[in-house]
Amino acid sequence: MKHTSIFDHDLHIHSYVSMCSNDPQQNPQRILQYAEENGLRDICLTDHFWDPDIPVVDNFFVAGPWPAFARSQPLPQSDNVKFHFGCEADLDRNMVLGVTPERYDDLDLIIIATTHMHMKYMTIGKEYCSVEGRAEMYVKRLDAVLNMDLPFHKVSIAHPTCSLIAPGENFPNTDWQDHMRVLDLIPDATYRELFGKMARLGVGFELNFEPNQYTAEDLPRILRPHLIAKECGCKFYFGSDAHHPAGLDTAMARFHRMAELVGVCEEEDIFRPFD
16 A cells, blocks of 8 residues: 555544543544545444453453444445544553453454553552662563564554553653653663564554643653664554544644654654554
């Protein structure tokens, strides 16, 4: 398939099905409209999913049946846009992935959120709540995924530098700076080992951060993992992570700015799970 632009996709979008959206305006038809208006050719619905066949640690997720999760199907299509169906999956504190192998064929894309460390205490144990502990878990969680038996051609890692690594609102001993402190504690060599393995497996690396949230002094701290991933040969994709229409409205400007900062500018830089 010939691609004329690297800005032709958004592979991380939520709908009203996700509990954290629950917005009737964030529906598949509105999402398709966004894709049409912005010249996108591939979009993917990635609502949060935890398979009810897998026990839930501390009941953070309400594990509903597959028909309830997949009720937005069949997704609307158009002559210009291919609308794919995937999920955003989580990893619990025991390194159990919330998707069973029996569901792999039902999903076009499996986005795994290894940086969801805000779920007290589903995704990390109490002993890892310090900044140092979170840095250790960042490495362990990503490494655990890369050592699983997964269909890596359609697996990607969500928001690798998001603030949910250390959210102050859920853990009062943390603040806004702490997610950057976590990232600072991980050596370049460790990032290279992890991201080199991602590149070899063909796992997608999500571009999903808000450059305007960071000062000129802090932005290099967020960019460091991304730049190392690019050096390692990782393939990137854009994800708005939109939960509401307002998130769709600002996505393209953010995609262009992230690409500029990370140096993603060629077709060979892009993760293409549907080609």
